[in-house]
Amino acid sequence: MRIGDAAAAAGTTPRALRFYEQRGLLRPPARSASGQREYGPAEVARVRVIRRLLAVGLTVDDLASRPHRLDLLAEDPPRRCTADPGPETYAPVVRARLATLDAEIARLTDLRTKLAHHIATNGADVPSA
Amino acid sequence: MRIGDAAAAAGTTPRALRFYEQRGLLRPPARSASGQREYGPAEVARVRVIRRLLAVGLTVDDLASRPHRLDLLAEDPPRRCTADPGPETYAPVVRARLATLDAEIARLTDLRTKLAHHIATNGADVPSA
């Protein structure tokens, strides 16, 4: 499978795959004689895992920090939460991510409150403080 | 007053003042013989208004779209909500801003929920969908 088909199969674009490879989320794949990247089903599965993790808010750097964890998660069936998941768990980054999400939500909610208050009291013009 | 003192008086930096000027939020100020910007109390007040509006979530472009409104708001005492505030009100941008804030808050809240759900069911590892 060449990059275009692999990307389509994983629901993304060739550019994204090259980007993940460059950032260390994907190992450099095999190449054809003419230098074209060759992907198998395992790589596609791995990309799907990456996309899911990104979709729930983890960053590329989060994933790059524990590349081996992607191996486990992309297995079929995936080995999740064995007795000893080792030091490769995403738990720390997930917790950090939750914290920053909470902080951001609180910040925006606060902003929204202030803005709504001002529009109510000042006719959407000047915040009084 | 030169730019450093004016910036300090308004609670910001010289760089920010030049930036506001470049983006049309501040009119080009008077210059000394040697080309240094000269500010008065009115400019400082205007900068304070700008900062408050930015702090509640409006963007530089929002403010730049209605530069005359800043004149009114920076007056002492400010003329707010006269019988005819003209077409220069921030109400439309404020409403738009509220909408984007709501959308963003909803998005982040949704993310947070999903992430928290996955950490609870999968031990902070793999999102099952």
Added chain:
DNA sequence: CTTGCCCCTGACGCAGGCGTCAGGGGTTAG
């Protein structure tokens, strides 16, 4: 006169996850 702080303009950096263009080669159906 010199030291030291302030000002000037112009331009790049940042954070994130790619999109997109440039310039050049592969590959496959007709």
Added chain:
DNA sequence: CTAACCCCTGACGCCTGCGTCAGGGGCAAG
């Protein structure tokens, strides 16, 4: 053989509100 589409690498663009560096001049005190 050639059109048409795909792939390659390298590099800039995006978006916001400035921070920061580079290179060059001003101004008041000792």
